Amino acid sequence: MSQTRWLPYLLIAPATLFLGAIFVVPLVQTILLSFNGGAGGVFANYQRMMGDLNFGVSLRNTFLLVVTVVPLQMALAIGMGLMLQKLTHGRELVLWIWTIPLGVSDLAAGLVWFAILQNTGYFNTLLFHLGLISGPTAWLNSETPYTLFIAVVVAEIWRSTAVVLVVIVAGLQLIPKEFGEAAEIFGASPLKKFVRVTLPMLKPSLQSALILRTVLAFEVFASAYAIGGRNIPVLVGEAYVWQRENQNYSVAAAYAVLIMIISLSATWVYLRLLRENPEAQA
Amino acid sequence: MRQMLKLKASSALVAAAMLAFVPVAKAQELIFLSTQLRPIDEAQKVRDVILKGAPKTTYVVDEPSPFTVRMKAEVDTNTHTISLLGALHGELQPLVPMGALDPIDDVAASLKDRGIPAGLMELGKLGTVKQMYIPWMQATYVMVVNKKALPYLPAGADVHSLTYQQLAEWGKNIQDKTGQRRIGFPAGPKGLLARFLQGNLYPSYTASMVTEYRSKEAEAMWGDFKAVWAQANPNSTSYDFMQEPLMAGDVWIAWDHIARVKDALQQAPDDYLVVAPPAGPKGRAYMPVVAGLAIAKGAPDRKGAAELIAHLTKPETQVVTASEVGFFPVVSATLPADLSPGVKLLAQGVAETQSAKDAVVALLPVGLGDKGGEFNKVYMDTFQRIVLRQEPIRATLDAQADVMRGLMDATKAPCWAPDKPSEGACPVK
Amino acid sequence: MIKLKTPQAGTALYGATITLLCAWVLVPIFLVALGAFGGRPAVYQWPKSLWPASLSFNQLAIFLQIDGVWNAALSSIIAASLTMLFSLALGAPAGYALARFSFRGAFVFRLMILLTRAFPLAILALPLTVLFIRAGLYDTALGVSLVHTALALPFAVMVTASLFAGIPRELEEAAWVFGCTRWQAVRKIVLPLALPGMVASAIFAFVISWNEVFAASVLTVQHRTLTAYLLTVLSESPLHYRFAGGFILIVPSIVFIFAVRRYLFALWGVTNR
Numbered sequence: 001m002s003q004t005r006w007l008p009y010l011l012i013a014p015a016t017l018f019l020g021a022i023f024v025v026p027l028v029q030t031i032l033l034s035f036n037g038g039a040g041g042v043f044a045n046y047q048r049m050m051g052d053l054n055f056g057v058s059l060r061n062t063f064l065l066v067v068t069v070v071p072l073q074m075a076l077a078i079g080m081g082l083m084l085q086k087l088t089h090g091r092e093l094v095l096w097i098w099t100i101p102l103g104v105s106d107l108a109a110g111l112v113w114f115a116i117l118q119n120t121g122y123f124n125t126l127l128f129h130l131g132l133i134s135g136p137t138a139w140l141n142s143e144t145p146y147t148l149f150i151a152v153v154v155a156e157i158w159r160s161t162a163v164v165l166v167v168i169v170a171g172l173q174l175i176p177k178e179f180g181e182a183a184e185i186f187g188a189s190p191l192k193k194f195v196r197v198t199l200p201m202l203k204p205s206l207q208s209a210l211i212l213r214t215v216l217a218f219e220v221f222a223s224a225y226a227i228g229g230r231n232i233p234v235l236v237g238e239a240y241v242w243q244r245e246n247q248n249y250s251v252a253a254a255y256a257v258l259i260m261i262i263s264l265s266a267t268w269v270y271l272r273l274l275r276e277n278p279e280a281q282a
Numbered sequence: 283m284r285q286m287l288k289l290k291a292s293s294a295l296v297a298a299a300m301l302a303f304v305p306v307a308k309a310q311e312l313i314f315l316s317t318q319l320r321p322i323d324e325a326q327k328v329r330d331v332i333l334k335g336a337p338k339t340t341y342v343v344d345e346p347s348p349f350t351v352r353m354k355a356e357v358d359t360n361t362h363t364i365s366l367l368g369a370l371h372g373e374l375q376p377l378v379p380m381g382a383l384d385p386i387d388d389v390a391a392s393l394k395d396r397g398i399p400a401g402l403m404e405l406g407k408l409g410t411v412k413q414m415y416i417p418w419m420q421a422t423y424v425m426v427v428n429k430k431a432l433p434y435l436p437a438g439a440d441v442h443s444l445t446y447q448q449l450a451e452w453g454k455n456i457q458d459k460t461g462q463r464r465i466g467f468p469a470g471p472k473g474l475l476a477r478f479l480q481g482n483l484y485p486s487y488t489a490s491m492v493t494e495y496r497s498k499e500a501e502a503m504w505g506d507f508k509a510v511w512a513q514a515n516p517n518s519t520s521y522d523f524m525q526e527p528l529m530a531g532d533v534w535i536a537w538d539h540i541a542r543v544k545d546a547l548q549q550a551p552d553d554y555l556v557v558a559p560p561a562g563p564k565g566r567a568y569m570p571v572v573a574g575l576a577i578a579k580g581a582p583d584r585k586g587a588a589e590l591i592a593h594l595t596k597p598e599t600q601v602v603t604a605s606e607v608g609f610f611p612v613v614s615a616t617l618p619a620d621l622s623p624g625v626k627l628l629a630q631g632v633a634e635t636q637s638a639k640d641a642v643v644a645l646l647p648v649g650l651g652d653k654g655g656e657f658n659k660v661y662m663d664t665f666q667r668i669v670l671r672q673e674p675i676r677a678t679l680d681a682q683a684d685v686m687r688g689l690m691d692a693t694k695a696p697c698w699a700p701d702k703p704s705e706g707a708c709p710v711k
Numbered sequence: 712m713i714k715l716k717t718p719q720a721g722t723a724l725y726g727a728t729i730t731l732l733c734a735w736v737l738v739p740i741f742l743v744a745l746g747a748f749g750g751r752p753a754v755y756q757w758p759k760s761l762w763p764a765s766l767s768f769n770q771l772a773i774f775l776q777i778d779g780v781w782n783a784a785l786s787s788i789i790a791a792s793l794t795m796l797f798s799l800a801l802g803a804p805a806g807y808a809l810a811r812f813s814f815r816g817a818f819v820f821r822l823m824i825l826l827t828r829a830f831p832l833a834i835l836a837l838p839l840t841v842l843f844i845r846a847g848l849y850d851t852a853l854g855v856s857l858v859h860t861a862l863a864l865p866f867a868v869m870v871t872a873s874l875f876a877g878i879p880r881e882l883e884e885a886a887w888v889f890g891c892t893r894w895q896a897v898r899k900i901v902l903p904l905a906l907p908g909m910v911a912s913a914i915f916a917f918v919i920s921w922n923e924v925f926a927a928s929v930l931t932v933q934h935r936t937l938t939a940y941l942l943t944v945l946s947e948s949p950l951h952y953r954f955a956g957g958f959i960l961i962v963p964s965i966v967f968i969f970a971v972r973r974y975l976f977a978l979w980g981v982t983n984r
Contacts (some may be wrong), residue, residue, distance in 0.1 A: 004812065007893075012809035012820055015864060022829055023861050026838035030830075048296070053663050055772070083729055096972045097733050098738060102914065103964025107942055108957030112739045115746060115954075119517065120530055122742060125758040128742040136757055138533075141516040142670065151977050158739065167870055167916065169975055174877035204810075204873035212869055215828045224764040227735040229470045229520030230666075243834060244347035247376060247655035256834040263829035264822055271821065313932065321948040322777060329778055340933060345943055348836070361849065363932055525951055530755045545949050549751065578969035629924040 034253035045254040049242075052251075058233040062225070064149070065234065066217040069156045074210065076157065077164035078202075080174050082194070095169065102162040110226020113155035114140075117227065142231045152232060155223040160216065164209045171205025172198075207274040214270070215263045235259050312339045312582050312586040316368035317349050318573050319607055329608045336593040337586045339342075339366075346399050352577070353382040365581035366590050371405060371572045375413050376652035378408050385412035385662055386581040389588045396595055405572055409649035409695070415574030416591050418608035419600070422479060422570050424631040426524065426543045427555045431534035434459060442634060444560040446486075446506045448516025449535070453513025465514040466533030473523040474539055476658035479665060482537070485644040485700045486562030492708045495678040495686050503562065504668050504675045510670050519670070528554075535611060539571065540628045544608045548624030551562075556631025558638050565642035567700065568635045572646065573609065581679030605630075614693065649695035656673075660686050686710050715936065736948070742882070743961065746772065746954030748894035754950045770955035779933075783940035786852045787921060787963075789938055793856035794863055795913045801860070801913060802867025810875035824868050827861045833925045843930055850932045858926040863916035870915070874908025875901065910974035918964050 007063045039042025049055055084095055101109070109164050119136035127133045137146040175198060183193040199206075221236040239255035320343040321326050331340050344352065349369065354360055357380055365438060367374070367383075376385050388411040388690035390403065402417040427441060434455040439448040453465045469475045480491050487503035488494035515533055524538035528546040536543065537559060547554055558566055575594060578585045594601055598612035601618060608625045610632060611617075617629060635641070650657055664682045666671040688711040746754055747912070749765035753760075771806035774780060805824075809817055840850055841850070841859065847853030902909070920936075927939035941956040948956075 008808035008812040008814045008817075011804040015805045015824070015868065016820070018801055019823065019827065019861060019864065022857055023835075026835045026842055027830060028825065029838040030835055050966075053666055060816055080732060083725065083732075086725070087729070088378050088984060092972050092976070094967050095732060095975060097736055099914070099968050099972075100736055100961075100965055103921070103961055103968060104740070104743075105924075105938065105942070105957060105960050107744055107924075107945070108961060111957055112743050112746070115742060116739065119532060120755070120757040120759065122759050122761075125760075127808065138516065140520065142519055143516050148809050158735070163915070166911045166975065167873070170870065170874055170911045171877060173907050173976060174874065174904065182753070186902055204876040207968075208869040208873040211825065212828075214864060215825050215865075219828070219831060220896075221831075225471055231519050237471075239831055240822050243836075245655045247350070247652050249834075252834050254829050260826065260830045264825065267822060267825055267829075271818065273739065294932055304976070321946050322773065322944050325944060325949075326777060343944060344928070348925075348943075349837045351840055351929050352932075354837055357843055358841050359844040361844045363850070526755075532759070542947075676833060687859075 030253045031257055033250050034257050036250060037063055037229045038180050045130050046258075048251050048260070049254045052238070054233040054238055057237050058238045061149075061273050062218060062220065062235045065152065065156065065220050065224070066214065068153050069160075069220075070210070070214055070217050073157050073161040073164055073213070074206075077161050077168050077209070080161075080165055081168040082198070084169060085172055098165055099162045102166070104110075104159065105161075106222030107226075108154065109159040110222050113151065113158070113223065115228050133203050140227055140231075145231070148228050148232060152220075152224050155221060155227055156217075158222060160213070161227075163216070164213050167209040167212070168202065171202050171208075175201045203274060207270060210274070211267050211270050214266050218259055218263045218266070235262075295370055296441060310591065312337060312366070312583045313342060313364050313591060314339045314366040314368065314587075315342050315344060315349065315352075315364045317344055317346050317370065319343070319370055324607045331606055332594070332603055335599075337589050338587075339590060342642070344488075349373065350376060352589065353377055354380055357382045359581070360580070362578060362582055363581040364578045365583045367576045367578055367589040367693070368418055368573060369576070371408075371574060371646045372654050374574055374576055375650060375654050377576070378410060378414060379651045382415050382579055384581065384589075385410075385414060386416065386586070386588070387413045387596055389413070389577070390416060391593055393592065394632065395595070398612050400594070402572060402612055405646065405648065406574055415576040416595065416614040417574045418573045418594060419603055420567055420570055420572050420612050421540045421609050422632055422635060423474070423481060423537060424537050424543070424628070424635060425557050425559050426528060426536045426538070426546065426631075427557060428528065428531075428534040429553055429555065431456060431464065432555075438687075442557050443566070443638065443640075444564060446483075446510055446555075449560050450506065450509040450513060451526040452535070453510065457513055463513050463515045464532070464534040465510065466482045466521060466524055466527050466536040467511075467514055467518045468521050468524055468536075468538050468542070469518045470520045470522040471600055474542070475665065477539075477569055477571075478537055479661040480647075480658075481566050481644045482559045483562070485567030485642050486560070486565055489642065490701045491644055491647075492686065492697060493704075493711055495710050496683040498711065499563070500679060501675050504664075504679070506562075508669055532609055540608060540632065544624060544628065547627050548622060551623035551627055552676075553596075554627060556627045556634075558631070558635040558641075561640055565640040566635075566638045567644045568645045569646065570636075572612070589673045595611065602623045603704070616704075645699040648698050650689075650693050651695075653689055653693050656689060660689065664690040683710050728865050738951050740961070743954055743958050745840040746951060747793065747953075747958035750952070751949065751951045754954065765919045769911065770952055771959065774959060779935075779940065780937070783935050783937040785800055785825070786855075786931075786934050787938060789846065789852040790856040790927070791917045791920040793853065794859040796917040797860040798863040798867040799912055801907060802864050803871045803909065805868045806871030807875050807901075809872040811880065817982060821869075824865045826866050829936060832862065833860075836929050839926070840911040840929055849930065852934060852936075855927050855936060856920065858930065859920035859923055862911075862923065863919045866915040866919070866940075867912040870912045871908050874905045910971050914968055914971060914975075917967055921964050922960070 034045050037043050080098060084091055087094060111125060117139055119138050124137055137142055140151055179197050180193055183197050219236050220234055224232045224234045225237055235255060236259060239252045242255060243252035303600040319543040325341065325343055333339055333341065336614055336629055354576065369612040393416065398417055406413055406415045406417055433450060435450040436448055436455060453463065456464050467475055467478065483503060484491050488497055493558065494500055517532065520528055523542040524536040525543050527533040528536055529549060559568060575591045581587055595613055597613055597615035600613050600615045604610050604617055605621055605625060608628055619637040647654060647657055660682055664678060667678045668675050690707045690710060694707045701708060745763055747770060748766055749763035750765055753763055783891050803930050843854050858864045882900050922938055924939050924942045927936040928943050938960055941960065945953050945956045
């Protein structure tokens, strides 16, 4: 059709204009702020950021968390999605239950996992009743860094897998049953069917879920702070500390720009690796 | 089904459109924005009890960070919705360079008969020559002791006048006999440990907050504090408010702001003692916390705000404030004998702290402009490096003293108590 | 050749896994409720008990009676509803464009959309507040919903794009052959199939708006959303209050997701049922 040339631009125009009006101006102002080092020069704020006590630690923690949490929950969500498909009775109920964490705020999620894992919490109560420990035991302080990390991973997976699940479930709906049935008739094992039929057809949803989830994962903050306090600094947390406590908006802006660059780079990588060409859908 | 969705959508849109354009606060409305008295029951008490008899006010609370952002935005856009501000000294300080506060020398003059101490009024000038805030209420930091810890007190130690070495010994006794470390400090992300370091530890050992930052006495101090920390509950780095670990029984000896231990005391007053903090070689230092009332520049209702200030500083209101929310009066007012037991404990502890024989007053920093946060950071970073990361004391102190020096030079803030007054920026030896 | 597996073992494992995963989700929620209803002493007990020794509706009752809590709830509902509408209205067309066309700037557009999530919002607080005051949107639910729409837009665009991409374009082309315009084809063929994606985006939009705290508190003075209202006052409140507040906030989201859950499954016969 002749409109094909300008139609896509028309379709993305409202969203673009909206973001331009609301978001771009404050964003540009803040980016400029990060480069306003005053007497110290253009990069003063970045130097301050990188020389800070917690910079290296927060960078490392954030990356570790993203690299651990995201693959685990992608696998979990795909598994959950497939299980939902096979379910005949109560599918809607189970889906609803599995999406409940979506409605849980950061405060409540951090609070409840802290309540579960703290010294006098539910997890220790369980272990105590099972006779595995003798009294309140610490899992979450500076002397137990590994269990602390695992605790944050668990809380994050609990809180945010539902996001990935919803996207994947919506995507699984569109895979025609016939493809799977054909595969079975030709003797494909469930694994082969999954790898050869389901996964490729799920690719657009997987890509979306992966990108969205990764960008959000680099913003991990509330869980880490609720569970770990000062013991597990993360990038967004440090940005907030500079803004709220140190009252230095410029260095906070520098952290935010760094986070943005990291997230967008990860997205760029995903978009290249999982490239989906609309024209190839013939 | 699609029709129904469309119908639902359009009616939602219409309803929302009608309600969404609710106008901004009307011109004469008196809005009182506060960072203090935020928790639900306290805010309700402000509305129902404390503001009774005052001009009609809308009481709104904000956390400190949105508070600062909001005031800066209102200044930048010359749009003013807030008339009266209630916040801590440290939170009002950055508003001065922003130009968000209206000088209130006239209000101060009308309140001369209230008996607000001159020292507090001086703090209210925030380093300028004009009165920027009127002191509203005061508090301080105390030590709370669960009576369960008393049997482990070292021989010869008096819980009402401990030294830091005795505190460390006490903690060690507790650990040896019970296997748990039960001293606690608010070293969490929102905890007030910085004030402990500035207001208690440093002045007690060095009689200074800034100038003697890296002196030999400071070195000894960090050594002693490391010994105390070794007996502290390692979860301290998550504690924001000590009332929770106290109520959970995780901590038996805690240091914190009185407002952050109040719940524990109210809930089980018979279980606790409130005592003065420990002393160092140079005395028993404490830091008074002052919350102040300021009028926003360009306030929609300056007259009403001034009336509110007068109301809140009336002796009767100050007494009611103390009984209801545990923040103590700044005016001359006698507290009634029938205070709730928890508040009574606090009052006793505060009195003990302020009237100790070896008491040293450490004032809140003045003249730091918007660098108050970075000032705290110097102390917290030193703490992190020396105590948590076990870095060598001398090297860390030297490095951090450089940062402090840079800060003082940048802000040109003159010294304040307990440091001796200085010409120009407070030096760091 | 079709391999036969013993059905029992497989089904039992399958059922057990599903139950385990449901418990994994529900137990923490139950614990939040426990913290909310169990009263002050319960949150500090050791060992903890799974059943409250004394049920206390005190905290919740107190919440529901605070000044302004119902107004705040109304503001939240308005903001969340507007966010849903705006994010779908802006996002679905863009998603369609990304899925159906290969055009220059698609890649950049994708990156730009994600910017709102790639940059921590609270750092933008000051310039955003200044912008909103100047635009006359300060202290309105509409203003808050606009920021929330920006946060929800990446979901709306990416999810609808992936859904549209999964719908074979042959279906639309067939419709064109039968005389439909592009728009009619979309309305009659594509949208019903894409309904799960639209509903998913709507859920994300609602939940994001409902749970968002920072923008909602800094951009409003007297017309706060419930979340901003409660979470601002809660951060210094005792522990059991925080559980109560957290619990109250969960309920509307859960109810909303329950109401739309079945639309997450497509209705067209071609797909699984």
